[in-house]
Amino acid sequence: MLLQADAGATDDAIAAALYATFPPAQACCILRKLDFHSTPKHGSCPNQAEIEFAVVSTQCLDHRLGAQESVRRAIAAWDTRRHTAKATIDWRFTTAKARRTLNHLYPL
Template identity: 35%
Template sequence: MDGRYADCERITLICDNLNTRTKGAFYEVFPAERARQYVRRIEFVYTPKHGSWLNVVECELSCSTRQCVAGRRLGELRLLQEEIATWSGDLNARQRGVDWQITAEDARGKLKSVYPKIIL
């Protein structure tokens, strides 16, 4: 926030629901005044607890690490980018889906609190 985003008036931070991703965590790490300055600039957006797209991303990153780069030293960024591009291209060509273990009807009931309320 003091580096790359120093000139940003407001920052949107998309978080999963891990308990460390709270405003209070800033107060544990920084002096109160500095923590308050940071927190005032951040808009915290939390993903749903279950069925989150963030879960999918975390799974994909884990798979790419294990299947593509684990145990290897890639000395150049260009080489890493090529390896990841090849791996993800092969994976995307298979059009693999996510096998959620919840029905759409159950999800609507359990996740209704995260959907916006539309008033007509």
């Protein structure tokens, strides 16, 4: 089953789409399985959040996990290890790196 929602969709819009697509009991069941996360929309915060999601995906969610509870336990254990190690992300994009990386978009 694939339900597509645009990146700016609100929780209410997703719930409405589910109820429009499925019978109420099934839509309710699906909604109970979803976790909605709100991320900031401006500045560097979305970039930091995207980097953190990428880190958890590669370090913790890189293999098949069973039920939702096992996913929660795996992420909690990963989060504890990461905080204990005082891990940080280096999200800065220097001008020099931007010139190298984006040269094909903005040639000098």
